[in-house]
Amino acid sequence: MVFEKPVVIIDNGSNMLKAGFACDNHPVSMFRTVVGRPNYLKGSYGRKPYEVYIGDDAIDRIEDYELSNPVVNGRIAHWDNMERVWHHVLYRELKVAPEDRGVILSSNVNTTMQEKIHCCEVFFETLNTPALCIQPQPVMSLYASGFTTGMCVDLGHDTVDISPVYEGGVIKYAHMMTNYAGIQVINYINDSLRDRGHDFGIHTLEILGNIQKQIYITSDCAMSRRNYKREHILPDGQAVDISQEVFMAGEMFYQPTLVMGEDKGILSLHDAVITAAMKCDADLRTELFDAIVPCGGMSMIPGLPGRLGIEIEESIHRPVNILTSGEAYALAWLGGAVFAGLPDSGKIWIFKKQFEDHGAKIVRNKFM
Known part of the structure; x- marks a missing residue:
């Protein structure tokens, strides 16, 4: 054009x-x-002039502004x-x-x-x-x-969408969701740290966002304690042990019931991908498995694409092609x-x- x-x-x-x-x-x-409006409005928009801030400008005023x-x-x-x-x-x-x-x-x-x-x-x-x-x-x-047919695995802030695509068109009836995304990751880490007595007050979102960046996923859960150890330094210099949180939050994508201790309706990532492919015609599945594209902010978690390929191959007993990118976000x-x-x-x-x-x-x- x-x-x-x-x-x-x-x-x-x-x-x-x-x-x-x-x-x-x-x-x-x-x-x-995100859009920020003054707290004193309490939803009464338009009755008197006020400043509206967007993005980082709104977050910088989180103490005085209501964010939506x-x-x-x-x-x-x-x-x-x-x-x-x-x-x-x-x-x-x-x-x-x-x-x-x-x-x-x-x-x-x-x-x-x-x-x-x-x-x-x-x-x-x-x-x-x-x-x-x-x-x-x-x-x-x-x-x-570089593909027009394949499987898009979009790991976003509040949804994880698995969408088969054929020749540039989404196969909507095969779309799947896992009910576990970035916001659930943050909530899990927050709840776990609170249970251990850590409350970060008004800076909670900022600190949790930094902790979220340390999440990782291993191809094999058997690992030494030294490799498992993780710490986060708070603004006041205090070190917080986040070893359990960053490991279990990543493992939730593949073993949700094990991590949560009960079935909360969360579908493992590899099961969702396989289910979406199985909803499509059998003739398409080979092409779909040959171009699985993880994208979105959560797809940048170290180890996530590799583990996804391992789990899918073990389930369907055939090789798959996970297309990774340094700019998946x-x-x-x-x-x-x-x-x-x-x-x-x-x-x-x-x-x-x-x-x-x-x-x-x-x-x-x-x-x-």
């Missing part, structure tokens, strides 16, 4: 938003998908906040006029048609974008890995850049004039 100026790509995540230009090989802007996430479980839950985030991305982060740029917008595999129509209304009627393309995150992640965004350069991508764009003439009908035709 040919535009006079580089296309803008926006990947909406529940925890992090990635944005940039199709001509680049990495997002220009990455920040927390416009994206929940991969879907937009608060449209006014999401509109503010998009406005912030275009004008302040990327410093572009939306009237001059086509936009590629990522969507969750469960995004409804009504939500896609609402996105078009915001971009065409409020932001005056000349052209918009909405693409599912699993498809974009496969594009970034931004794989959907990178796939958007690949998609923007495809010669046939122009067939899927919606232009402002088309939306004005045909409305929701053309959205249904283009973004099924």
